[in-house]
Amino acid sequence: MIVLTIGITCIVLTGIGIYGLLRRTHMIRMVLCFNILEAAALLGLVLIAYRPDARSPILRAATDVHVLPLPHALALTAIVIGASLTALMLTLIVRVHRSHGTVLVDKLKDWRG
Amino acid sequence: MNSLLTELPVLLIVIPLAGVPLLYFTTRSGRGTALPALAVILVVVTLLSFSIRDAMHAPVVTAAGGWQPDLGIGLQFDLLAVAAMLVTSLIVAQAILSHDETSGAQHFRTLLMLLYAGSNGLMLTQDLFNAYVFIEITSIASYALVASRQDKGGFESAFKYVVMGSFAGLLVLWGIAGLYLTTGTLDMQSLAPRFDAAQGAVPALSAAAIIAGLLIKLGQVPFHAWKADSLSGASYTVSALLSGVTTTAFFVLLLRVLSALPSLTLSLAPVLTTIASLSIITGHLMALRQPRYSRLLAYSSVAHIGYGLLAVSSGAVTAIAAGLFHILVHAIMKSSLFFLGRSFLHTGNRSDRLEAIVFPEQYRKLHVTLYVLLAMSMIGIPPVLGFTSKWYAVLETARAGYHTGAVLIALGGAVALVYYLRVGIQLVHPGLPELSSPGPASRRLPVPLAGTALILLLAVFSDRLLAFCVQAVVQLLEAV
Numbered sequence: 023m024i025v026l027t028i029g030i031t032c033i034v035l036t037g038i039g040i041y042g043l044l045r046r047t048h049m050i051r052m053v054l055c056f057n058i059l060e061a062a063a064l065l066g067l068v069l070i071a072y073r074p075d076a077r078s079p080i081l082r083a084a085t086d087v088h089v090l091p092l093p094h095a096l097a098l099t100a101i102v103i104g105a106s107l108t109a110l111m112l113t114l115i116v117r118v119h120r121s122h123g124t125v126l127v128d129k130l131k132d133w134r135g
Numbered sequence: 136m137n138s139l140l141t142e143l144p145v146l147l148i149v150i151p152l153a154g155v156p157l158l159y160f161t162t163r164s165g166r167g168t169a170l171p172a173l174a175v176i177l178v179v180v181t182l183l184s185f186s187i188r189d190a191m192h193a194p195v196v197t198a199a200g201g202w203q204p205d206l207g208i209g210l211q212f213d214l215l216a217v218a219a220m221l222v223t224s225l226i227v228a229q230a231i232l233s234h235d236e237t238s239g240a241q242h243f244r245t246l247l248m249l250l251y252a253g254s255n256g257l258m259l260t261q262d263l264f265n266a267y268v269f270i271e272i273t274s275i276a277s278y279a280l281v282a283s284r285q286d287k288g289g290f291e292s293a294f295k296y297v298v299m300g301s302f303a304g305l306l307v308l309w310g311i312a313g314l315y316l317t318t319g320t321l322d323m324q325s326l327a328p329r330f331d332a333a334q335g336a337v338p339a340l341s342a343a344a345i346i347a348g349l350l351i352k353l354g355q356v357p358f359h360a361w362k363a364d365s366l367s368g369a370s371y372t373v374s375a376l377l378s379g380v381t382t383t384a385f386f387v388l389l390l391r392v393l394s395a396l397p398s399l400t401l402s403l404a405p406v407l408t409t410i411a412s413l414s415i416i417t418g419h420l421m422a423l424r425q426p427r428y429s430r431l432l433a434y435s436s437v438a439h440i441g442y443g444l445l446a447v448s449s450g451a452v453t454a455i456a457a458g459l460f461h462i463l464v465h466a467i468m469k470s471s472l473f474f475l476g477r478s479f480l481h482t483g484n485r486s487d488r489l490e491a492i493v494f495p496e497q498y499r500k501l502h503v504t505l506y507v508l509l510a511m512s513m514i515g516i517p518p519v520l521g522f523t524s525k526w527y528a529v530l531e532t533a534r535a536g537y538h539t540g541a542v543l544i545a546l547g548g549a550v551a552l553v554y555y556l557r558v559g560i561q562l563v564h565p566g567l568p569e570l571s572s573p574g575p576a577s578r579r580l581p582v583p584l585a586g587t588a589l590i591l592l593l594a595v596f597s598d599r600l601l602a603f604c605v606q607a608v609v610q611l612l613e614a615v
Contacts, residue, residue, distance in 0.1 A: 114278075
């Protein structure tokens, strides 16, 4: 049940993220959509690690059943990368706002190439 | 020496990475010299050249931290890595020399070194998640480099680049998660049997997501437009880095992923061929109608990476080697063309519209000669290296049975002739009178002299270079 709930949440979040990234023109909202997409990926990683009735992967007794530790490590790394990317994106938005006076991508001259 | 050899792959990443804080602190006070950065590259190249012989014998595989690859991270130093890293080191060294300290770009060398460290890691790693980390290190450094021009266009291009690049990065992350879920491993060398044994559509979809992410990073159709937008917003030096270093690194990683999954590569071959063919056609046709120098070069890159991908997707060893060879040659010549663009700025002209570009008075003949040689190489006119690499690509693609692809590569040269000729005529006979207030005159020789000289000299040894690439590909395929 829990797997299904998290799985569906994951898919819904991915949908929202991709839709937003394609449709939104506000730069901050684009960053938020990117964060939602990333959260979906992280949720997916945690879901991969999940095992029913398992404990956190700290060895106490040899008979314990643990969740997979590797995806957790991957998720941790991905969180760090995501945070740096978000910081970089927000910095760029501040700079774009200073130079263009707008944060709407359709108002930027060259956006469509 | 032996213990140094086993630690070599780690050193090749750690040395440039250690250079990052070093350069940050030495250049923080304003002007720094280029020497520390050049020294780092010199150390890396020396290590590389001392270990080519060992890599020829067998790939050097290091288990980072003593954990064997299935549990830990494996780094593989093979001929593919040697060839690609020698090319990227040359380009990074040229970029350091080309960097203009008065441009206001802060921490340029620091970011450059981060890009170098990331791309080295990308070309050495055997572990998929480790590859993701290096993809992001390389990408974050390149996003910041695009913005380092500190003007309107730079920030806008950087934001566009960051959105597209992070989306591609997330696709790769999804793919890695899916592959781990179904195969239980992240090590590329032990992936193939477990991938083939895995049931359902998830493993194939996940691997496809990784490949798609890398193709977006390489700027292949239908995700090609961002490449021109980012390259035209960045400074010439940064554009040279993006089209030389990051492209080579991502292509090497793509080769590693494709060779790690032979069964999938076989079934994906028609898709890859279609993407490559469309990229060749789109790239050349779009380049034809670009009004600006950097956008023209960016679209030409889309087509040239298409050549490489087309040769690789045919699956024959010699064709893959020819594709790799062309990508490496393309990295040198395209970055040299971008470095050459920097000289336009010395006339005081900030625009790179084709009707406005003109070389400065000083060394004008030398500049024009360099342009002609590089353009000949890009188009594929003998006797330069670009001709031989393209010739091998056409020949080997045709031998592998992809006759349409071979014709496409050959025809691409004809279209390229038109747009490079257009730029050439403008450079020889500038239409506009020179500006009255020229920019800072440069007493230095043009930077791409090194790249162009290599393209001329190495043309003599092109059969040996191809043989080297064949050996690299054989090593890559045998390792799996």
